[in-house]
Amino acid sequence: xxxxxxxxxxxxxxxxxxxxxxxxxxxxxxxxxxxxxxxxxxxxxxxxxxxxxxxxxxxxxxxxxxxxxxxxxxxxxxxxxxxxxxxxxxxxxxxxxxxxxxxxxxxxxxxxxxxxxxxxxxxxxxxxxxxxxxxxxxxxxxxxxxxxxxxxxxxxxxxxxxxxxxxxxxxxxxxxxxxxxxxxxxxxxxxxxxxxxxxxxxxxxxxxxxxxxxxxxxxxxxxxxxxxxxxxxxxxxxxxxxxxxxxxxxxxxxxxxxxxxxxxxxxxxxxxxxxxxxxxxxxxxxx
Numbered sequence: 001x002x003x004x005x006x007x008x009x010x011x012x013x014x015x016x017x018x019x020x021x022x023x024x025x026x027x028x029x030x031x032x033x034x035x036x037x038x039x040x041x042x043x044x045x046x047x048x049x050x051x052x053x054x055x056x057x058x059x060x061x062x063x064x065x066x067x068x069x070x071x072x073x074x075x076x077x078x079x080x081x082x083x084x085x086x087x088x089x090x091x092x093x094x095x096x097x098x099x100x101x102x103x104x105x106x107x108x109x110x111x112x113x114x115x116x117x118x119x120x121x122x123x124x125x126x127x128x129x130x131x132x133x134x135x136x137x138x139x140x141x142x143x144x145x146x147x148x149x150x151x152x153x154x155x156x157x158x159x160x161x162x163x164x165x166x167x168x169x170x171x172x173x174x175x176x177x178x179x180x181x182x183x184x185x186x187x188x189x190x191x192x193x194x195x196x197x198x199x200x201x202x203x204x205x206x207x208x209x210x211x212x213x214x215x216x217x218x219x220x221x222x223x224x225x226x227x228x229x230x231x232x233x234x235x236x237x238x239x240x241x242x243x244x245x246x247x248x249x250x251x252x253x254x255x256x257x258x259x260x261x262x263x264x265x266x267x268x269x270x271x272x273x274x275x276x277x278x279x280x281x282x283x284x285x286x287x
Contacts, residue, residue, distance in 0.1 A: 055074075060160065060164065064158060066082075067082060071160070071164050088135055095278040095280065096138035096139045096245065097138050099205050099245050100146070103282065106284070107240070109264075128149075128153070128201045128203070129152050130153045130154075130205070131153070132190045134154050134165060135161070143205075144183060150182065153184045154185045155186050159187055165178060190208060202236070202237050202241070205243045206242070207245040208220055212252075239285065240284065241285075242283050243281070245280055249267050253281055257281065263284045
């Protein structure tokens with residue numbers, strides 16, 4: 001998730017320090033929060049627990065415009081490190097997959113202000129999807145496995161991450177999804193892409209940095225600002241859905257979404273082994 005993406009607190013700490021726990025913000029009275037039950041695989045990858053463990057092998061190390069990014073292998077999983085901070089690994093990806101799945105379910109709701117549990121409306125034919133951040137590739141894998149998507153555009157600002165997927169070790173995980181004729185990968189910043197002339201999308205799925213309340217760079221903070229959210233809303237089709245991954249639920253971000261003009265704002269929680277649950281924040285552009 002390096003494309004502006006995903007240093008995931010509670011894992012936002014120099015490797016291999018202990019993992020801090022981020023308390024979940026209490027939901028306001030108007031907030032609608034749902035949770036999915038914990039399964040055998042829970043939450044996105046966290047840094048390995050303290051204690052004896054296999055030492056990592058550095059496969060690639062690059063210096064880019066946003067700092068250093070490193071790809072490591074530890075046993076049978078790969079780890080992405082940015083500026084000394086653990087971002088993610090390939091051991092799970094449950095919440096990143098949910099990000100795409102929940103957005104498509106929201107798009108199928110009978111209207112932009114429909115509540116969960118109401119009857120689904122007519123399916124939008126061949127909807128277009130923009131994924132902000134390639135990262136470990138879980139959101140792309142979920143999208144490519146769904147035949148309904150008409151187009152899948154992935155925006156990633158780190159050239160190294162794109163290379164690891166296209167021709168490096170991560171290709172064995174995402175090579176088929178990258179070869180899907182619906183998939184396009186763009187090497188650019190997300191806000192830069194959204195502000196440039198171009199088509200609108202039915203769904204924007206953003207997995208950038210740690211989420212709206214814990215960002216590593218100023219560019220990422222700008223994405224979650226009022227102007228950044230308005231830019232996202234403008235690039236959605238009427239009735240389109242914005243889905244945002246976060247390392248913890250944020251009532252403040254729900255409020256920011258409403259202030260930016262999004263409707264039917266709600267949050268889905270994903271239980272994780274340690275710390276606050278991951279969250280997927282959802283909102284519609286008015287039809």
